[in-house]
Amino acid sequence: MLAPMEDVTDQAFRLLCKEFGASMVYSEFVSADALIRNVNRSLEKIRVDDRERPVAIQIYGRDVESMVEAAKMVESEAHPDLLDINFGCPVKKVASKGAGAGMLRTPQLMLDITREVVKAVKIPVTVKTRLGWDVPSLYADIQTGSPTDRPFILELALRLQDCGIKALTIHGRTRSQMYQGEADWTLIGAVKADPRIHIPIIGNGDICTAEQAEEAFRRYGVDGVMIGRATFGQPWLFKDVRTYLDTGHHDDTMTLDWKLNVLKRQIRASVAYSLREDNALKERKRTELGGIIHVRRHLANSPIFKGIPDFRQTRIRILRAETQEELFALLDEAKEKIVKSEE
Numbered sequence: 001m002l003a004p005m006e007d008v009t010d011q012a013f014r015l016l017c018k019e020f021g022a023s024m025v026y027s028e029f030v031s032a033d034a035l036i037r038n039v040n041r042s043l044e045k046i047r048v049d050d051r052e053r054p055v056a057i058q059i060y061g062r063d064v065e066s067m068v069e070a071a072k073m074v075e076s077e078a079h080p081d082l083l084d085i086n087f088g089c090p091v092k093k094v095a096s097k098g099a100g101a102g103m104l105r106t107p108q109l110m111l112d113i114t115r116e117v118v119k120a121v122k123i124p125v126t127v128k129t130r131l132g133w134d135v136p137s138l139y140a141d142i143q144t145g146s147p148t149d150r151p152f153i154l155e156l157a158l159r160l161q162d163c164g165i166k167a168l169t170i171h172g173r174t175r176s177q178m179y180q181g182e183a184d185w186t187l188i189g190a191v192k193a194d195p196r197i198h199i200p201i202i203g204n205g206d207i208c209t210a211e212q213a214e215e216a217f218r219r220y221g222v223d224g225v226m227i228g229r230a231t232f233g234q235p236w237l238f239k240d241v242r243t244y245l246d247t248g249h250h251d252d253t254m255t256l257d258w259k260l261n262v263l264k265r266q267i268r269a270s271v272a273y274s275l276r277e278d279n280a281l282k283e284r285k286r287t288e289l290g291g292i293i294h295v296r297r298h299l300a301n302s303p304i305f306k307g308i309p310d311f312r313q314t315r316i317r318i319l320r321a322e323t324q325e326e327l328f329a330l331l332d333e334a335k336e337k338i339v340k341s342e343e
């Protein structure tokens, strides 16, 4: 599955990942408060295209009322296949206000929100969270916070399941870790292995290759694997993972030309999406450059540009280009350098 990522998993990117084999795609998180206030940009974020189904829209917030109201709005306006609740975002502006991963410090409120959201909508509700707030909390009693020998995430998973969620995604880090250190999959595996857990458990964190995805399924028994950062600049990763899971071999049909064409499509789609968004919002601020800036993160991280000798200047020009035309010419130039480096 394609992980929800703010400013990354817009519809244009989701459609590409879907096309290359992602079983399910998630929207970036959308603020419940902003949705209720009818903030245009948030309304735009919950738009769903039938071609990306099954698709989940993810919301976050810090109280029962706004989350229930936002959940109903998402259901009636966007008709996604799933509504996902974010209890994992570690960034200060979200977590320190008690939303996202901040809910790990108020598990009772997390459960109240989940229960009421599940009751308020007909579509399946799922949750994405982390292992705990910090290292001491990994083995803290969910009610008292005192040390115990039972994993916090296991107790939390059982209670979330009792609230009626249909799947749980666990990112194998604490909030304090942010995105540092390695994801701990053993606790994800412990949740999956508990016989009282009957909802699907989706594991997340540090899956970058098809081998790692296969290992996650085999060693930890998870029902699904969610991939985030490794998709930057290579939406075709899903195609390779899927082929590898099905056959035990990598997908060798993806040539350099093919990958460069995918990147060109991604650039075109990002620009088109940016223009469409401006149209919908009746804004004229972002235009073509908006789409280019949006796709730069992918170009900067694409594995096809890694390890090529004398590539620095081309890379800088790629990251500074301001039009689609310029970028396409630079990708053609990059191709020549890559081919040369492979000779």
Ligand SMILES: Cc1cc2nc3c(=O)[nH]c(=O)nc-3n(C[C@H](O)[C@H](O)[C@H](O)COP(=O)(O)O)c2cc1C
Pocket (backbone or CB within 6 Å): 003, 004, 005, 006, 007, 008, 027, 028, 029, 058, 086, 088, 089, 128, 171, 204, 205, 206, 207, 226, 227, 228, 229, 230
């Ligand atoms: C740029 C960025 C934005 C993210 N935004 C969200 C988000 O909106 N909702 C969410 O649940 N997680 C978000 N995450 C976390 C990812 O979904 C995922 O849990 C995390 O990156 C670990 O998976 P990975 O190692 O495969 O990247 C974000 C991560 C990144 C890097």
